Amino acid sequence: MEEINKAGQPKLNKEDFRKIVLEDYRIVNESREASLLGRREVLTGKAKFGIFGDGKELAQVAMAKVFKPGDFRSGYYRDQTFMFAIQALNLQEWFAGLYGHTDSDAEPMSAGRQMGGHYGTRFLEPDGSWKNLSQLKNSSADISPTGGQMPRLLGLAMASKYFRCNPELQTETFHKFSEKGNEIAFGTIGDASTSEGLFWETLNAAGVMQIPMLVSVWDDGHGISVPKKYQTTKESISEILKGFQRDKYGKGYEIFKTKGWDYVHLCETYERASRICREEHVPVLVHVEEVTQPQGHSTSGSHERYKSKERLDWEHDFDPIRKMKEWILATGIANEADLEAIEEGAKKIVREMKSAAWTAYLNPIRAEQTEVVELLQQLSSASQQKVFVDKLIQDLQSVKEPYRRDINTAVRTALRLTRHETLPVKQKLADWLEESKIANYDRYSSYLWSQTSLNLSSAKQQEVKYEKDFKIVDGRELLRENFDHILAKYPEVLIFGEDSGKIGGVNQGLEGLQAKYGEHRVFDTGIREATIIGQAIGLALRGLRPIAEIQYLDYLLYAIQILSDDLATLQYRTKGSQKSPVIIRTRGHRLEGIWHSGSPMGMIIHALRGINVCVPRNMTQAAGFYNTLLACDEPALVIEPLNAYRLKEKLPANIGEFRVELGKPEILVEGTDVTLVTYGSCCRIALEAVKHLQETDISVELIDVQTLLPFDIHHRIVESLKKTNRLVLLDEDVPGGASAFMMQKVLEDQEGYAFLDSAPLTIAAKEHRPAYGSDGDYFSKPSADDIFETIYRMMSEVNPARYPSLY
Ligand SMILES: Cc1ncc(C[n+]2csc(CCOP(=O)(O)OP(=O)(O)O)c2C)c(N)n1
Numbered sequence: 001m002e003e004i005n006k007a008g009q010p011k012l013n014k015e016d017f018r019k020i021v022l023e024d025y026r027i028v029n030e031s032r033e034a035s036l037l038g039r040r041e042v043l044t045g046k047a048k049f050g051i052f053g054d055g056k057e058l059a060q061v062a063m064a065k066v067f068k069p070g071d072f073r074s075g076y077y078r079d080q081t082f083m084f085a086i087q088a089l090n091l092q093e094w095f096a097g098l099y100g101h102t103d104s105d106a107e108p109m110s111a112g113r114q115m116g117g118h119y120g121t122r123f124l125e126p127d128g129s130w131k132n133l134s135q136l137k138n139s140s141a142d143i144s145p146t147g148g149q150m151p152r153l154l155g156l157a158m159a160s161k162y163f164r165c166n167p168e169l170q171t172e173t174f175h176k177f178s179e180k181g182n183e184i185a186f187g188t189i190g191d192a193s194t195s196e197g198l199f200w201e202t203l204n205a206a207g208v209m210q211i212p213m214l215v216s217v218w219d220d221g222h223g224i225s226v227p228k229k230y231q232t233t234k235e236s237i238s239e240i241l242k243g244f245q246r247d248k249y250g251k252g253y254e255i256f257k258t259k260g261w262d263y264v265h266l267c268e269t270y271e272r273a274s275r276i277c278r279e280e281h282v283p284v285l286v287h288v289e290e291v292t293q294p295q296g297h298s299t300s301g302s303h304e305r306y307k308s309k310e311r312l313d314w315e316h317d318f319d320p321i322r323k324m325k326e327w328i329l330a331t332g333i334a335n336e337a338d339l340e341a342i343e344e345g346a347k348k349i350v351r352e353m354k355s356a357a358w359t360a361y362l363n364p365i366r367a368e369q370t371e372v373v374e375l376l377q378q379l380s381s382a383s384q385q386k387v388f389v390d391k392l393i394q395d396l397q398s399v400k401e402p403y404r405r406d407i408n409t410a411v412r413t414a415l416r417l418t419r420h421e422t423l424p425v426k427q428k429l430a431d432w433l434e435e436s437k438i439a440n441y442d443r444y445s446s447y448l449w450s451q452t453s454l455n456l457s458s459a460k461q462q463e464v465k466y467e468k469d470f471k472i473v474d475g476r477e478l479l480r481e482n483f484d485h486i487l488a489k490y491p492e493v494l495i496f497g498e499d500s501g502k503i504g505g506v507n508q509g510l511e512g513l514q515a516k517y518g519e520h521r522v523f524d525t526g527i528r529e530a531t532i533i534g535q536a537i538g539l540a541l542r543g544l545r546p547i548a549e550i551q552y553l554d555y556l557l558y559a560i561q562i563l564s565d566d567l568a569t570l571q572y573r574t575k576g577s578q579k580s581p582v583i584i585r586t587r588g589h590r591l592e593g594i595w596h597s598g599s600p601m602g603m604i605i606h607a608l609r610g611i612n613v614c615v616p617r618n619m620t621q622a623a624g625f626y627n628t629l630l631a632c633d634e635p636a637l638v639i640e641p642l643n644a645y646r647l648k649e650k651l652p653a654n655i656g657e658f659r660v661e662l663g664k665p666e667i668l669v670e671g672t673d674v675t676l677v678t679y680g681s682c683c684r685i686a687l688e689a690v691k692h693l694q695e696t697d698i699s700v701e702l703i704d705v706q707t708l709l710p711f712d713i714h715h716r717i718v719e720s721l722k723k724t725n726r727l728v729l730l731d732e733d734v735p736g737g738a739s740a741f742m743m744q745k746v747l748e749d750q751e752g753y754a755f756l757d758s759a760p761l762t763i764a765a766k767e768h769r770p771a772y773g774s775d776g777d778y779f780s781k782p783s784a785d786d787i788f789e790t791i792y793r794m795m796s797e798v799n800p801a802r803y804p805s806l807y
Contacts, residue, residue, distance in 0.1 A: 017333075018333050018334065021328060021333050021334075022328075022333070022334060022338070022342065024061045024085075024263070024324075025324060025325075025328065025334075025339065025342055026342050026345070026346060027057075027061055027081065027084055027085050028057035028058060028061055028081060028320070028321050028324065029321065029342055029343050029346035030084065030091060030346040030349060030350055031053060031054075031057050031060075031080055031081040031084055032054055032057060032321055032346075033346045033347050033350035034052075034080065034091060034094060034095070034350050034354075035052035035053060035054035035080075035294075035295060036054070036295070037350055037351070037354055038050045038052055038094075038095070038098055038116070039052065039295055039299055041095070041098055041099075041354070042098075042299040043299065046099065046358065046401070047098040047099055047100075047116065048100070048115070049115050049116070049298065049299055049300070050098060050116060050117070050298060050299040051077045051078075051115070051116070051117040051297070051298040051299070052078075052080065052117065052295060052298075053077075053078045053079060053080040053081050053082075053117075054292075054293065054294045054295050055220060055260070055291055055292035055293045055294050055315070055319070055320065056078045056079075056081065056218050056220075056260065056291055056320075057081040057320055057321060058260060058261060058262075058263050058266055058320040058321070058323075058324055059216065059218060059258075059260050059266055059288045059291065059320075060079060060081035060082035060085060061081060061082075061085045062263070062266035062267045062269070062270045063082055063186065063188075063216060063270050064081075064082050064085030064086045065085075065267060065270060065271070066184075066270045066271060066273075066274035067082075067086050067137060067184075067186060068137075068183075068184075068278075069134065069135050069136060069137055070133065070134040070135070070136070070138075070178065070179055070182065070183040071137060071138065071183050071184050071185070071186060072138045072139070072140060072156040072183065072184075072185045072186065072538075072541075072542070073119075073138065073139040073140065073185075073186045073187075073188070074139075074140045074149045074150075074152050074153035074156055074185065074186070074187050074188075074538070075119065075139070075142060075149055075186070075187060075188035075189075076142055076146075076149055076188055076189060076190065076193070077117035077118060077119075077142060077144070078117075078188070078190065078218055079119055079188055080094060080117065080119070082188075083119050083139065086137040087137070088119075088121045088137050088139060089108075089109070089119065090353070091349065091350055091353035091354075091357075092106075092353040092356050092357045092360075093106065093107060093108060093109070093357075094116070094353075094357075095353060095354045095356075095357030095358065096112075096357045096360065096361060097109055097110070097112075097114075097116040097117070097118075098116035098357075099112075099357060099358060099361040100112040100115075100361075101357070101360065101361040102443040102444070103360075103364075104575050104577065106357070106360050106361070108121070108122060108577070109121075109141070109574075110141065110573050110574055110575065111443070111574075111575035112443070113444075113572065113573050113575060114141075114142070114144075114573055115144075117142075118141070118142040118143070118144065118573075119139050119141075119142050120139050120140060120141030120142060120574055120577070120578060121136065121137070121138050121139045121577075122574075122577040122578075123138065123541065123577060123578045123579070124452075124576065124577055124578065124579060127452060127453065128450065128451070128452020128453065128454060128576065128579070128633065129452075130176055130177070130543055131176070132175075132176040133176055133177055133178075133542065133543070134175060134176055134177065134178060134179050134183075135176075140152055140156060140538070140541055140578065141570060141573055141574045141578055143565050143566055143569070143573070145561070145565050146190070146192070146193035146196055146223075147189065147193045147194075147196030147197075147198040147199050148198065148561075148562065148565050148566060149187060149188075149189065150187065150189065150196075150198045150199050150201075150202035150203075150531075150534065151198055151201070151202055151530055151531045151533060151534015151535070151537065151538075151562050151566070152534045152537040152538045152541070152562075152566055153185055153187040153202060153213060153215070153534070153538060154202050154205055154206055154209075154211070154213065154531050154534050154535045154538055155534055155535040155536060155537055155538020155539040155540070155541070155542075155546070156185035156213075156538035156539075156541060156542060157184070157185035157206060157211040157212050157213035157283070157538070158209060158211045158535055158538065158539060159177075159178065159181075159183075159185075159538060159539050159541075159542035159543075159544055160178065160181040160182070160183045160184070160185070160211065160212050160281070161181060161209065161210075161211045161212070161281060162181070162494060162520060162539070162544065163177065163178035163180060163181035163183075164178075164180055164181025164182075164281070165181070165520050166491070166520055166521075168491040169491055169492065174492070174543065176543070177542050177543035177544075178542070181212075181281075182278060183212070183278075184212045184213075184214050184274060184277050184278050185211075185212065185213050185214070185538070186214050186215075186216070187213060187214070187215040187216065188215075188216045188217075188218060189215065189216070189217055189218070190217070190218055190219075190220070190223065191217055191218065191219035191220065191221065191222075191223070191228060191231065191232065191237060192222065192223020192224075192226065192228070192231045192232075193223065194217060194231070194232060194237050195223070195231045195232065197530075198530055198531070198534075198562070201528045201530055201531045202531050202534065203215070203241070203244065203253075203283075203285075204526070204528075205525070205526060205528055205531050205535070206283040207244055207251070207252050207253055207283055208526060210251055210281055210282060210283065211281060211283060212277045212278060212281045212282075212283070213277070213283045213284070214273055214274060214277045214283070214284045214285075214286065215283075215284070215285050215286070216285075216286045216288055217237050217238075217285070217286070217287050217288060218260070218288055218291050219237070219260075219287060219288055219289045219290070219291055220260075220291040220292060220293045221291075221311075222293070222297070222303075222306070222307075224297045224301075225297075225301075225303075225305065225306035236287075236289075237285075237287055238255055238256075238257050238285065238287035241253065241255055241285060242255070244285070246282065251282075253282070253283050253284060253285055254273065254276050254277075254282055254283075254284045254285075255284070255285045255287070256269050256272070256273050256284070256285070256286045256287065257286075257287045257289060258286065258287070258288055258289070259288070259289055259290040260288050260289065260290050260291035260292065260320055261290060261292075261318045261319070261320040261322075261323035261324075262323070263320075263323070263324045263327060264327070266288070269286060270286065273286050290318060291320075292315040292318060292319055292320065293315070294315060294316075294319060325339055362401060365402055365403070365404055365407070366402065368404065368407050368436075369396060369397075369399070369402045369406075369407055371432070372396065372407050372410060372411055372432065373393055373396060373397055375411075375425065375428055375429055375432060376389055376392060376393045376396070376410065376411075376414055376429075377393060378425040378428070379414055379418065379423065379425045379426070379429065380393060382423050382424075382425060383417075383418050383421055383423060384421060385417045385418050385421070388417050389414055389417060389418070392410050392413055392414055392417075393410075395410070396410045404436075404440065407436075408433070408436060408440075411429050411432060411433050411436075412433070414429060415429055415430065415433075446575065446576070447571045447572050447574075447575050447576040448571065448572045448609060448610050449571070449610070449634060450571060450576075450579065450632070450633050450634045451576055452576075452579075452633055454631075454632050454633035455632060455633065455634060456612070456628075456632050456634055456662050456663070456710070458631075458632065459628045459631040459632050459659060459661070460659070460661065461659055461660065461661040461664070462627075462654070462657060462658050462659040463658060464620060464624065464652045464654065464658040465652060465653045465654045465658065466650055466651075466652060466653055467653045470650045470651055470652075470653070471650075471651040472648045472649070472650060472651070473648065473649065473651045474645065474646050474647070474648065474649075475618060475619035475644045475645045475646065475647050475648075475649050476507050476508050476509045476511075476619070476645040476646070477651075478619045478620060478623060478649050478651055478652075478655070479509040479619045479622065479623055479640070480504070480508070480509050480510060480511055480512070480513065481651065481655045481656070482623035482626060482627070482655050482656055483495065483509065483510055483513060483547075483626075484513060484516070484656070485655055485656020485657070486547075486626060486627070486630060486656060487513060487516075487517045487521060487522070488656075489656065490545055490630060492543065492544045492545045493521070493544075493545045493546075493547060493630070494520070494521050494522070494523075494539070494544065494545075494546055494547070495510060495513075495521070495522045495523075495546075495547040495549065495585075496522070496523045496524070496525050496532070496535070496546070496547075496548060496549065497524075497525055497532055497548060497549025497550065497551060497585075498524065498525060498526075498527055498532075498549070498551045499524060499551065500522060500523065500524060500525075500549045501514045501519065501522055501523040501524035502514060502524060504522075505549065506551060507587065507642075507645040508645070509619075509640075509645070510522055529550055529555050529556070529558035529559040530558055530559045530561065530562050532548050532549070532550065532559065533548055533550075533559040533562050533563055533567065533582070533584065534562055534566070535548065536548035536580075536582040536583075536584070537562070537566055537567050537570075537580045537582055539582075540579075540580040540581050540582045540635075541578065541579075541580045545581065545583070545630060546582055546583070547583045547584075547585050547626070548582060548583070548584050548585070549584075549585050549586065550584060550585070550586040551586070551587075552586065552587060552588060552595070552596055552598075552642070553586050553587060553588025553589070553598055553599070553600075553639055553642075554588065554594075554595040554596065554597075554598040555595075556584075556586060556604070556637075557600075560603075560604070560607055560608075563584075563607070563608055563611065563637075564607040564608060567580060567582060567608075567610070567611060567635050568607070568608045568609060568610035568611050568635075569610060570610070570635075571610065572610055579633055579634075580635060581629075581632065581633045581634055581635055582635045582636075583626065583629050583630070583635070583636055583638065584611075584635075584636070584637045584638065585626075585638050585640070586637065586638070586639055586640070587639065587640040587641070587642045587645075588639050588640075588641075588642055588680075589639070589641050589642055589643070589680050589681035589682075589732060590642070590643060590681050590732060590770070590777055590781055591642045591643055592772060592773065592776075592777075593770070593772045593776075594769040594770060594771070594772070595769075596642070597642070597770040597777065597781075598769065598770070599680070599681075599731065599732040599733050599765070600733060600734075600737070601613075601615070601708060601731060601733045601737060601738035602733050602734065602736070602737025602738045602740070602741060603737070604637070605708050605709055605738060605741060606741075608637065608709070609709065610635075611634075611635045611636060611637055611709070612629075612634055612635065612636035612637070612662055612707060612709050612710065613636070613637050613639075613707060613708045613709040614629075614636060614637065614638045614639065614662065614706065614707045615639050615679040615680040615705070615706065615707065615708055616638065616639070616640065616641065616660075616680070616706065617641060617644075617679065617680060617681070617683035617684070617704050617706075618641065618644050618647070618649055618683075619640065619644055619645070619649055620649050620650070620652065621660050621706060622638055622640045622641075623652075623655070623656075623658075624658050624659055624660030625638050625660050625662070625707075626638065627656065627657060627658060627659045627660075628659040628660055628661065628662060631659065636662075639680065641680055641681040642681070643681060644681070660706065662706075662707045662710055663707055663710035663711065663712065663713035663714075664706065664707075664712075664713065664714065664716070665677075665703050665704060665705045665706055665712050665716050665717060666703070666704045666706060667701065667702070667703055667704075667716075667720070668683060668686075668687065668702045668703070668704050669687070669690050669700060669701065669702040670701055671690075671699035671700040671701035671702070671724065672699045672701070672723060672724055673698050673699045673700065673724055673726065673795060674698065674699075674700050674701070674724050674726040674727075674728055674791050674794065674795070675700075675701045675703060675717065675720040675721050675723075675724045675726065675727050675728070676690070676700050676701065676702050676703065676728045676730060676787075676791065677703045677705060677717055677727070677728070677729045677730065677742055677746070678702070678703070678704065678705070678729070678730040678731060679704055679705045679706060679708065679731065680731070680732075681732065682730050682731055682732055682782065683702075683704050685782065685783065685784050685787065686702055686730060686784075686787060687702065688784040689784040689785075689787035689788045689791070690702050692784065692788050693788060693791055693792065696792065696803065697802070698791060698792065698795050698803070700791060701720045701723070701724055703716070703717055703720060705717075705742065708738060708741070708742075711741075711742070711745045712745065712746075712750070715749075715750045717745075717746050717750060717752070718746065718750035718751065718752045718755065721746070721750075721752045721755040721756070722755050725755055725756060725757040725758070726756070726757060726758045726760075726794060727743075727746060727747075727752060727756060727760040727761070728760070728761045728762070728763060728787075728790065728791055728794070729742045729743050729746070729760070729761070729762045729763070730762070730763040730764075730782060730787060731763075731764060731765075731782075732764070732765045732770075732781045732782060733764055733765060734764060734765060734766075734767050735762065735764040735765075735767060736762075736764075737764060739762035739763070739764045740762060743760060743762060746760075747760060757798070758794050758797065758798060761790060761794065763782045763786060763787060763790050764782065765780055765781045765782060766779075766780050766781075768780065789806065792806060793806075
């Protein structure tokens, strides 16, 4: 192997070489046995779904050899062998994942939240502080959407470049994140998933940025049943990427081809590929061809349905483990008996680990089953419903491998059956249910939001202050001053997006900041929203604080998939063992035209639970949000009001320091007749309407919610309702969008219905996108006239004499 012969490293002696080869043989055999047994576990019903790494074993042990502490993986569901080889996962944990064991010590990848085959390591201590990532072999947490691992990979790789070129970060504080940027971000992807746009966007961006990203394509010729001829031009990803190869005409990629059954060539290839990538910070693609998939795609179907006999025969003959064995025997590294001993050992250990994982998964559930049976027996002896309760007991006892839902249903059914009886044991059952609810909340619903000491509740408001002779500036200047302070204060902050660098943003909120802080801190990107977000996710996973710009809110749709699938689920799908406190900066609401005045807030808040959504009405509030968010460890989207960059605001004396609390509405006008709830650009229009309403003797309490996620944490709005007894919710989303969300929050969560004297109303935009021009705006979005008339009519219904009909 080249690493031994040509890399300038001391040549391994024969015995050490033999040990390495046989150790690899052990790993690949154990991994294969795990795949085989894993499939059986699904077919017998113990596990729900299985997707395994059989056929990809050799490539992954080869890749693991060059994966160093500090490196990162962003891959997909085929990578079990790699995870075993870097010792980031053991066999028992792997089976625990298959069973969905909810204890994160037993199943450290996702605590049973993700289906098996979705890998990840712990980046955080239990208290949410960072582990020393430079000393660990790290894997970001997988997601199921094909190609979805690519955007984050870009950021993981880019972080190395940032750490390498920024001396401010080569200090003690940042050592746990990087050793001068010497880390590679390894990506893995199936050949068919290279058809996804995310793959191409990522590949191009990494080539432009020249970052240490090493992508391996496991090419087994199919995406489930669909062969390469329908996936890839010329049926070869490395062939069509030839234009990306670096050469005398410019920087680019180093591209390698190798074969999934050729152990020696794989090891040599990864040695060369990783050296270039790590030392020169050049992106590399390794196309691993001739890969097999012995058990087919997943447990959902069989590959005999779509693979020809010739292909199946070839896969049999070119099974990578078979080929490795042939090579070992041919070279005399070991004999048949040695290898058989390894194979038998692999079978035995996998069986043992499988049983240990199953027992560990089942025992606590069985203990609950026993406890509940005892309680039900007590109930049976006291209840008139004995016959029915006994049947429940019998049914529950007969379940050999119970789910928690069986036990919960038994308790809830028992309470339902005995609803007319007063029995002390019923309290015990209710207490059991309550405890179970708390424990299952932790198992299945915790960590959507940060649960660390740096979560939002830790960052209290810091009032904005003004000098006596404050300056009046444009909104954009206020923001720029604030970003200037942020960049000076936090070396780990970097701001990037389309036009964000040289010109400081199309609205110039960053004007001059690239010149002041350097191109590595404030910079332009290509037009590639999905990977701007992915870049930010990866950077923040490595301890940096990216502020990623999406030029207009309307273009967030290009990134909504990755925000929703990756960022919003990250803490949840790892049960808090990874975090990525990305800040996304964008601008929206009303301006001009279909794609520059959107406010699709309902879509956003429904897709992005897990990300905070701030909707400031002006740039002072926006700046206050940025300051708060940087003190916390949660991801957030801040939507600046597009029409407020040139509006005048007072320049705060404590710019860069004052903080606006999330989830805390602000009362803009106090009133007694109607509570009007809104946010963002609608605040200014509402203010105008409120003025006119005052002239007709209608007193409106105007509330700016300021953030939609979280929404009015302290239930301030219902306090207003107690006074006014009337509720109007206003925004410029479609009807039934974020205004309906706000209504549900106020009426249901805050129990506002109890205080209403009039039917609650929403005022929203039309169902279509906003038309162009001032008239387009007037007839598409709620105007001050619309607001005035809606509220006036509400009052006219209450008191027609005082408020006669208008027309
Ligand atoms: C966005 C998305 N579309 C479809 C799927 C369903 N799906 C899961 S795996 C797969 C095939 C992937 O094939 P390939 O990338 O070659 O990887 P392999 O499974 O062969 O290793 C498909 C279509 C998905 N998970 N995500």
